[in-house]
Amino acid sequence: MLSKSHLKLITSLRLGKFRHEEGLFTVEGVKMVNELLYSNFEIKAIFATDEWISAGHLPPKRYTVEIFEISQTELEKISNLSTPNQVLALAFIKPNESLKCFKNEWVLALDQIRDPGNMGTIVRTADWFGFKRIVAAHGTVDLWNPKVVQASMGSVFRIPVHYTDLAEFLAKVCNTARIYGAFMEGDPVSETIFSDSGVMVIGNESHGISPTIAGLVHKKVTIMPATPDFNGRAESLNASLATAILCYEIQKQSKT
Amino acid sequence: MLSKSHLKLITSLRLGKFRHEEGLFTVEGVKMVNELLYSNFEIKAIFATDEWISAGHLPPKRYTVEIFEISQTELEKISNLSTPNQVLALAFIKPNESLKCFKNEWVLALDQIRDPGNMGTIVRTADWFGFKRIVAAHGTVDLWNPKVVQASMGSVFRIPVHYTDLAEFLAKVCNTARIYGAFMEGDPVSETIFSDSGVMVIGNESHGISPTIAGLVHKKVTIMPATPDFNGRAESLNASLATAILCYEIQKQSKT
Structure with missing residues (x-):
């Protein structure tokens, strides 16, 4: 189920102001969430339909990530895609590091x-x-x-x-x-x-x-x-x- | 003014079937219509706001093109752009020529x-x-x-x-x-x-x-x-x- 506070949080992240206040951004769809799962980004939570959950996409190192099962209707409420695709993940924005000059690249x-x-x-x-x-x-x-x-x-x-x-x-x-x-x-x-x-x-x-x-x-x-x-x-x-x-x-x- | 038959014709051209039945397509916005005006495409009619008409965009060879002055509200009805921009032209589709092979290109x-x-x-x-x-x-x-x-x-x-x-x-x-x-x-x-x-x-x-x-x-x-x-x-x-x-x-x- 999708709680009201999650709905509010996720939809607020459409605005940059709230993304940076919360330090969170959204990632959607089977393929993109897969990229996220195998990246070194920290994940706060995953909201997914039964179809995604039962397919067992999670690699072992992500077993501790909190997963919320939601309905297709709930997914449509939080999605930014014209065709919502099974899953939306909340991930932590990486801090903007100060940059050195790299001489050989x-x-x-x-x-x-x-x-x-x-x-x-x-x-x-x-x-x-x-x-x-x-x-x-x-x-x-x-x-x-x-x-x-x-x-x-x-x-x-x-x-x-x-x-x-x-x-x-x-x-x-x-x-x-x-x-x-x-x-x-x-x-x-x-x-x-x-x-x-x-x-x-x-x-x-x-x-x-x-x-x-x-x-x-x-x-x-x-x-x-x-x-x-x-x-x-x-x-x-x-x-x-x-x-x-x-x-x-x-x-x-x-x-x- | 925009007549009902024009409204119907223009909006029907959003579908390929009707474009090819009528042999017509739409071109929108000041810059793109300008490209059309200086091309060798035949133009059936232009629907434009007073702003476009009074700016005198027409080159001499296009003086015979029929122009309909329409309001901003009427333009919004026929436009395919998120920000309608002064003018929409109806132009004739060029027939699909049979193709030879060009050896040096x-x-x-x-x-x-x-x-x-x-x-x-x-x-x-x-x-x-x-x-x-x-x-x-x-x-x-x-x-x-x-x-x-x-x-x-x-x-x-x-x-x-x-x-x-x-x-x-x-x-x-x-x-x-x-x-x-x-x-x-x-x-x-x-x-x-x-x-x-x-x-x-x-x-x-x-x-x-x-x-x-x-x-x-x-x-x-x-x-x-x-x-x-x-x-x-x-x-x-x-x-x-x-x-x-x-x-x-x-x-x-x-x-x-």
Whole structure:
């Protein structure tokens, strides 16, 4: 059964304010909860239908997690999915660690990505291509937003995202790294030789990289369209596609 | 004013059946309608608020298009957008031409992409990277679905998409072309040397490339994750990201 206090708690977590007050976020569906179960995130409780419970998804190390059996109707009340899928878990948000500069790796930096779908996809992509961490400027959409968590397909459990003052991070903490930025007017990515490690900055969906951050970038790069009239119309590929291409190219060069 | 018959006609076009019976589709918002106005698509009528009409968006060659002034409330009734934006146009669907094989160019082939957002993004990406046409297997989401049109950001007006029997196209019409396909188990894209022209096949979001089509592919390619455990979990990048990376790599190689 779903108690009133659980219903109230879980639905309140749709808002970032309450997620961070409670230190909790939600994870939904069989596949995503499975990713959570095998991650190193602490789980507060699981709310699941009989179907999920009887299938025995729990690995031994999770035997102590509290499980509440709920009905399909109750699941629909707490779910953020258009098609609720057997289970919702409450997990503890990991604290935002202060970030050092890691000299021999590539870091993805996000300058205020706002769309949860884009954010989740970007986290997923960075994880796919072996980036070890992401730095996000204040103003970037919350990582624990249910849509970000779902769109990341579990990558939020694998790759840390540090929210910070991005200008300070680039200027002081990581001031020996080579900093690249995705702009509409830069050198073609396809002709760029990337360094062995560095920071790749991706800007906001509408406004791109903010002026302060732009001033700290050493090399501006652009994913060129095949025909120049695209650029004449002042358009760009969307942020998540651009990130995928940049991460792909950086990973490709790092292997050769 | 919006007549009842117009209201009925426009809202009926949300369904593919009626779009193809009427030969009409809808285009919305200032930016997208602008793309339409400067395209070579025929326009049946425009429904717009006073704000749009008084701003004088019409180029001379469109002076004969019939314009109906409607209220914001009427626009909300016919709009498919969460935030209706001044204008909705009714345009004529271009007939699905029979397709020849073009020997010296790259063609993108879609084997039943189902999600309208993915489809629009893929059309956009192919256009961005200079693909001249797309071939879509029957079962691929309708190009004139309002979500596809909007997600393409106007690329549906620039790049033709031919719906056809894809197996027959690959086996008979385009049987001299080199055919590549995106699979979960193929050679790394980053190590692949693509031919100067050919066909790149992208599969369905859930099931990938269907067995019949797979049998016609000459070279299977994969966008490799940095760490092999991703593949161990039988996962892949989503279809629109994969397409973006493949189109980028093909365009890059064609320039060198």
